[in-house]
Structure formats: structure tokens, C-alpha cells
Amino acid sequence: MVLLSDTELAQIKSDVQDIIQDTSINTTIRYRQFTGEDYYDPQGQSWQSPYTNWSGVSAVKGLIEKLEDATAKGVEIGDVKFVIMQSAVSNALSVSDIVVESGTSYDIKAVKYDPLGIVYQLYCRAV
Numbered sequence: 001m002v003l004l005s006d007t008e009l010a011q012i013k014s015d016v017q018d019i020i021q022d023t024s025i026n027t028t029i030r031y032r033q034f035t036g037e038d039y040y041d042p043q044g045q046s047w048q049s050p051y052t053n054w055s056g057v058s059a060v061k062g063l064i065e066k067l068e069d070a071t072a073k074g075v076e077i078g079d080v081k082f083v084i085m086q087s088a089v090s091n092a093l094s095v096s097d098i099v100v101e102s103g104t105s106y107d108i109k110a111v112k113y114d115p116l117g118i119v120y121q122l123y124c125r126a127v
Helices: 006-020
Strands: 026-034 049-062 080-085 097-099 102-113 120-127
Touching: 006 049, 006 080, 026 080, 049 097
Parallel strands: none
Antiparallel strands: 026 049, 026 097, 049 080, 080 120, 097 102, 102 120
């Protein structure tokens, strides 16, 4: 049984993307995806970052205010939730990744995946 046709799913994705990119409610974040592949660069004589940066990712930001919203493990009232399009980053997201918004870094405490494959919900705490 198919709940949504491909056309309906595409329209929902388009609508959600329009909301997330609405400049009156969105914020721009830099998503730092942990790759674990740090290495020493002999020419630059420095260690390279173990993160892949995804700059300019549009997100909707909200505050966790109710206990029932803090359902994910490690999430507390006062933490921040970012909602981003799954198409904005590649690979699966994890709690090893970092979100940077307006110079503030956030550790990711939990990631919720949308069953339709449209958005990620990132539950974060400022570092």
C-alpha cells in the first residue's frame, strides 16, 4: 500500500524546502560532518581537520521548551533543535558531528530521521 504518490511526495519536499529557506524564519548554519580522517600535511606542516564542512545550509531553529519535546536520549529542556533538508548534506548524520550558527558551536545530542526522507531534526546543545 502506497500512502503517497511520487508526485505528492515531490510536492511535500518542495513545500518543506520553501519553508526552510524562508528568510523570515530560517537561519544559515555550517554543518561539520565528522569523517575521522585527520592527517598530517607535510607541505603545510599541520594536521588537517577530521571534519567535512557543509557551509550555507538553511535550517529552521527552535528551542526545546517542553518535556515531551525532549524525547531523544540526552536531550534536555533548553537545548536547540535545527531542522534541515536531508538533501543539504550527504551521508548519514551522527552525534559526532557539529553545527555552527552565528559563531556558536553546538554538539549534536540526537538526530531524528524523517520517515519520508525529507528532513533531519538535529537536537543540539551549545558548547
